[in-house]
Amino acid sequence: MRCLIVDDDLTCRKVLRLSLAPFYTIEEVANGMVALERVGQSIHDGKPYDLIILDIMMPIMDGQSALVAIRSTECQQGIHPGQGAKIIMSSALGDTQNIRTAFREQGDGYITKPVDIKKLYQLLRDFEQLPGSP
Numbered sequence: 001m002r003c004l005i006v007d008d009d010l011t012c013r014k015v016l017r018l019s020l021a022p023f024y025t026i027e028e029v030a031n032g033m034v035a036l037e038r039v040g041q042s043i044h045d046g047k048p049y050d051l052i053i054l055d056i057m058m059p060i061m062d063g064q065s066a067l068v069a070i071r072s073t074e075c076q077q078g079i080h081p082g083q084g085a086k087i088i089m090s091s092a093l094g095d096t097q098n099i100r101t102a103f104r105e106q107g108d109g110y111i112t113k114p115v116d117i118k119k120l121y122q123l124l125r126d127f128e129q130l131p132g133s134p
Contacts, residue, residue, distance in 0.1 A: 001047070001050040001051070002025050002050050004042075006030075006031070006032060006063065008055065015027045031060040032066025033066075037068070043079070048084070050086065053088050063089060067089065071084065088111060
């Protein structure tokens with residue numbers, strides 16, 4: 001299974017990579033624009049991501065904008081809502097507005113930083129996105 005970690009903070013990417021590497025092939029990028037390019041290319045190549053963890057506060061293209069663009073790209077490629085990558089928003093922002101926006105724009109989950117890896121694993125189990133888990 002393939003995972004794209006999108007976060008401008010190197011430490012956050014490292015923690016997520018080390019936590020998810022036993023279950024996923026990991027790619028990392030530091031902003032939403034590069035993430036959008038990678039998602040489009042992965043779909044074109046027939047190897048779409050199964051999971052995307054997307055930070056909200058990033059330079060160049062923030063996570064909320066990237067989420068909208070990724071879902072639009074999936075739709076343009078014939079991937080219907082609910083059939084694309086599971087996208088978990090990740091942010092230090094735990095306010096209602098950001099959470100609602102993420103779900104309204106078809107985000108599948110929301111975790112606050114610092115990321116509680118046990119909570120992340122539980123969310124992935126709920127999505128049936130944790131390979132090898134019961």
